[in-house]
Amino acid sequence: MVKRTSPDQPYTISKREFLEGCAAFGGVSAVMTALNGWDMGIASAAEAPPNLMGRSEGTKVLILGAGLAGMTAAYELGLRGYDCQILEARPFAGGRCQSSRAGFTTTTVDGEKRTCDFDEGQYFNHGPWRLPSFHHAVFHYIRKFGVPMEVMVQENDLGYIQHDKANGPLGGRRVRKREIKADMRGYTSELLAKLTDQGALDDELTNRDREKLTDYLIREGFLDAKDLSYKGTLHRGITKFDAMGTNVMTGSKAFAFKEILQSGLGNSFQGVTTIDHPATMYQPVGGMDQIAQGFEREVGEKITFNAEVLELKQDKNNVRVTYRDTATGETRVENANFCITTIPLGILSKLKTDLSDQCKEAMAAPRKMTVGKLSLQMNRRFWEEDDNIYGGSSTLGIPGHTVIYPSYGYCGKKGIIQSAYAFGRAAIVHGELSMGQKVEQALERSERIHPGQFRKHYDNKAFSIDWHLTRFSEAGWTAWSPPDRQKHMPVLREPQGRIYFAGDQVSGLPGWQVGAIESAWAQIEKIHASVMKA
């Protein structure tokens, strides 16, 4: 986990882009405030599953939840002779590793069913949606199961920024991200180059180093090498293309430095992208659910679907799980030597268990992250055809709103745009809207980024998920405060008798698939060690 006192704080947040607004308007301190209570990170410690020596034929392990953690445990233990059974409350495998496509149905905590009606071939990753390249544990199974991968465009400099509340002439004006990036780096390079030229760094740098610095600044900032000034650059954007012309391109005019400063739009990017959100990330071809399906091909026969766990008890030799078959209403009991539970802590803490008070306190400690998303089907890819934007995003700086373009199906006829990505308070508000209200809000807002296009090309098909209102999830992910994590995580990581906790919720990376998989790796290693010792 990223330490909250490090200077890196503001950057980890860009994982969920809604804070761009805070940064642009309130500067660093606003971002720092917004970060409180947040829990973000990245990574991958192990690159391969634990190398478990020996087999254990017939030891029965009951796994609660057929998400990536549960299926990882079943797959790996199965290879070592364990008899695994997975109880899954939903009628499908994958946990939150879902993609909305024609026929996909999600159920809310109130029992409302939302079925996606996108056209054939159109889909949206409404759960996890992007992988950085060093999440080795996920890539391990992607390779093993032969899941084809493609680029997910995280950063596209051609995306738009428009902040209606920004000060000065740029307030409410739609600009390309690269215009701001080029101008800010140009003007700041000019300032430093000129100050250097005027002797401001004579005490700090040698002549040779100042010369090298100036060379760098000229290049970095697209400066005029003679007078060290930034006069704009073709590379900030072009207003005219003429492949047959003497001048093929005409560059756009740079914004005034003070105008950008006033607007705060310069705070929408950084020296490098955050480590966990590089410009190019990765996604399975055909939808994130292809990862879940890769696992399901291997362990599908071990899964009992529609199995809602009601009770979790254990004695010295045995774990007993009572569950309800939601299809028939029948109540059933399963016994096993061990149990791995990936049930969201917020849900498990409300069930009947004989777990210790310390463990119950730990389960109840974290917050449930509220997260809402909305995606809209468009009948024409105007963002590609008219705006030259293929993947990436645009932003109005409104918390909860976004315009995220699809990173697949380029040059096709239709496409799915994500138009809401809300967290915290914004997600609660978003979740309370009706589907019609959500769509209207998204159209009204997104129309400002794509005037005359967004509403016109909306194809009357939308899909919305509110993870905190989704049955059997009740949260986007588990949000730990640092003190709670420090206090309670050790309890949840250790065996509670014959019961082991897994899922991204007990990893250092809640909300990331790598956390789910590595949590399973960690727990099966403990179970196996215990079995081998016996």
Place this chain on the structure above:
Amino acid sequence: MVKRTSPDQPYTISKREFLEGCAAFGGVSAVMTALNGWDMGIASAAEAPPNLMGRSEGTKVLILGAGLAGMTAAYELGLRGYDCQILEARPFAGGRCQSSRAGFTTTTVDGEKRTCDFDEGQYFNHGPWRLPSFHHAVFHYIRKFGVPMEVMVQENDLGYIQHDKANGPLGGRRVRKREIKADMRGYTSELLAKLTDQGALDDELTNRDREKLTDYLIREGFLDAKDLSYKGTLHRGITKFDAMGTNVMTGSKAFAFKEILQSGLGNSFQGVTTIDHPATMYQPVGGMDQIAQGFEREVGEKITFNAEVLELKQDKNNVRVTYRDTATGETRVENANFCITTIPLGILSKLKTDLSDQCKEAMAAPRKMTVGKLSLQMNRRFWEEDDNIYGGSSTLGIPGHTVIYPSYGYCGKKGIIQSAYAFGRAAIVHGELSMGQKVEQALERSERIHPGQFRKHYDNKAFSIDWHLTRFSEAGWTAWSPPDRQKHMPVLREPQGRIYFAGDQVSGLPGWQVGAIESAWAQIEKIHASVMKA
């Protein structure tokens, strides 16, 4: 075309990345020098073919060359009733729009045949290989012909830089591009923030603007908000990942500012990518030749293959083309009302024609760009599995050498790496090497970027193209000097009697497919106007 006196000059060059070395070692002036005689640009004037009114049933147009220009002309004129025939010297369509894959054969000017033996599913775009999103003319046909597209990763911050001749401790050291980027932007932000804090900009900026600037610099440079210093950042790179740890990530240590300055490695990037080489570019799924095949599906029956043009004559009413059927050796003659020639000017200028002296002078004026490429099949994707690099490139700063990773087939078993991309003198030298020498040179060099991996995993399959030594091309593209362009292009753009010149060679964008297509659009418009007037 980009004006050569603009401060943007160094950046247009990055199209062909070999100049990175010059920039890093010699600073701006070296790049400026290297630019002399160069001809680079981007763009797309027209977004759709000319809207030609009326039809001309039966007017015969003979098109020389089934590259993108020739096929565009045949396709568009065919829609208006023209009787088009294409004479193509090669046994396949597409011109330089080629992909090397199992069975693909290219022939050198000496008659040597090079056949690609890559494994099934492996391919390499040895001609055009990337499209920026605003090359509308190309995207127009991609959409029309339903060519599936995907991202071509132009910039990947995880790629390596290693400059053996760089000064100081970083000389010969392999570093990630993002480490240099983060550190340079960090240190320069620190310098400017501190100078600002010390009052250096008090005369230039208001208090409020200085505060805004400082906010920006803290964010841009990952500075410590308290003392405005750059102390490194997690986002430059991580040395340890632990998804189950309390500290998920451990950041790597920043390089010393003076060490980077001395090394010149900071000159390997700029404030924004060049406009024609954004971080994400685009390529057809399955190979660039899919664009050629899209055209061929439409106009394939109009093409006469193996037709090597020998002579081009015209009188007042007729164009007469004599060609040799290279398969049978027979000589044949075709007559037509008009002729569009896309034959490389350097080749056409050597044929028998009755073109004017002025026109002959124009055809002989441009240089033939020497270009060489080499690609190697690897039996394991070590760059993905071991180095977390999916697409993008690494560089040693050696002219002619590169390590370009494939932007397709991620997480598969094998992959094709481009290990030479040579221009000018370097291409001539490269072209004189035997295949074995080329491979050995590439392995020796690339092994420095991927020690212990590159040579070990080379799969003994390589393909090489030297465009200047390729039959019926004899150049990578046509290189115009600005004065020659100014003097001769108007001649080539105007009808020479009944003969019209097309191809990227007469556009403002030699070497780009958009230039080829738009040249055809421009010329068919003139032919049609002439026919309609008659």
